[in-house]
Amino acid sequence: MSEAPSDDQQGIQAPDSxxxxxxxxVIWTLAVLIFFFWDDVIGITLHVLHILxxxxxxxTE
Numbered sequence: 001m002s003e004a005p006s007d008d009q010q011g012i013q014a015p016d017s018x019x020x021x022x023x024x025x026v027i028w029t030l031a032v033l034i035f036f037f038w039d040d041v042i043g044i045t046l047h048v049l050h051i052l053x054x055x056x057x058x059x060t061e
Contacts, residue, residue, distance in 0.1 A: 034041075
């Protein structure tokens with residue numbers, strides 16, 4: 001008694017052109033987000049590092 005294989009078992013994938021255009025879309029979206037929010041990312045990172053340093057100083061006193 002054999003069942004028909006499901007889509008997962010057959011390994012149906014999108015055509016290469018669709019996959020490539022989707023990858024380009026994701027890469028460009030990430031690039032634009034990083035470009036516009038890079039200063040915020042750096043600012044938040046520095047702020048967190050500053051808080052961690054103060055915390056370490058309090059512990060080591």
